[in-house]
Amino acid sequence: MVVRVAVAGASGYAGGEVLRLLLSHPEVEIGALTGHSNAGQLLGGLQPHLVPLAGRTLEATTPEALAGHDVVFLALPHGQSAAVAAQLGDDVLVVDMGADHRLKDSADWDRFYGAPHAGTWPYGLPELPGHRAALAGTRRIAVPGCFPTAVSLALYPAYQARLAEPEAVIVAATGTSGAGKALKPHLLGSEVMGTVTPYGVGGVHRHTPEMVQNLSPFAGERVCVSFTANLVPMPRGILATCSAKALPGTTAESLRAAYEKAYADEPFVRLLPEGVWPTTKSVYGSNAVHLQVAHDASAGRIIAISAIDNLTKGTAGGAVQSMNIALGLPETLGLSTIGVAP
């Protein structure tokens, strides 16, 4: 099987990461590569790490450039995907790495994003029960946000096993690539180096409704999420520390058993040995999710900590994993759980 793939937004971080992964995918042939302000430029000058594609020229993101492919990845700014997707055939697998098709509730979309809601597509987080089946054979995939991936996988087993109350306090650290490549003053080296900066505090981070949407079905009621992000001076990685009030009867043993059961057969989620804590370094460039749980008996809370690479499992790796499922390929094809250390 040869799958011909186009990447729109190939000059950006998410587009570059999906190309890095697709270059090692045995069934994929890389077709059109498109950009916006960089259309006409050689990819080698923009993504020098993608050596085999260095001589390729970026085209403008048009329906003509994207036509004739089996799969089109959209790595575009929020709000740009729907118009492009509407011009692609129903038989083409469109994988949207932006937020446009993730949320079910249009009111949430309006509140956190502001533009007209484009609709809802099957959600590319196969580890959440029910989602893998919905991805099989689909021709439209909404890739989750990076924080919702880390947080949903850290917490859903506790809700599914009814070990936690339907509230969660989450504090996550993220690398700077999560903000994209476009110039932003708060991301200048002199602003981010040597400091940790909170942002999106007080219920305003746009990933909050996505976390609520993912977790609530497992709690059997709406989960109230308080989320705080922290920008840290590293290029990649997310470490999410998630805490919820334990329900009566929860023990360290019941908590661990719930997570062991949830992830026994998941190729990318690794519940670390007891006493070993996730680090962003261990998942750098890999599609793995590292996870650990603890029961804080004195505070009556459960703590779940996850680490992912925001660009890999947090976007491009999750996108390729979901593509594999949609096309009926082995789910792990082209993806690795091996990190880079030290």
Ligand SMILES: NC(=O)C1=CN([C@@H]2O[C@H](COP(=O)(O)OP(=O)(O)OC[C@H]3O[C@@H](n4cnc5c(N)ncnc54)[C@H](OP(=O)(O)O)[C@@H]3O)[C@@H](O)[C@H]2O)C=CC1
């Ligand atoms: N970075 C991350 O960790 C994650 C990113 N995502 C999502 O992936 C998408 C891309 O993000 P990211 O790669 O970080 O962003 P970047 O800013 O790095 O890249 C954006 C890409 O979109 C292109 N582009 C910019 N404006 C337009 C436009 N008006 N029309 C068409 N193309 C345009 C750019 O082209 P050019 O450079 O040629 O102008 C570039 O290729 C976003 O929706 C983001 O939310 C999702 C999860 C994680």
Ligand SMILES: CC(=O)N[C@@H](CCC(=O)OP(=O)(O)O)C(=O)O
């Ligand atoms: C450092 C930083 O700014 N990170 C981004 C997350 C990027 C991401 O995963 O998500 P989207 O696809 O939803 O943009 C943020 O906090 O908004």
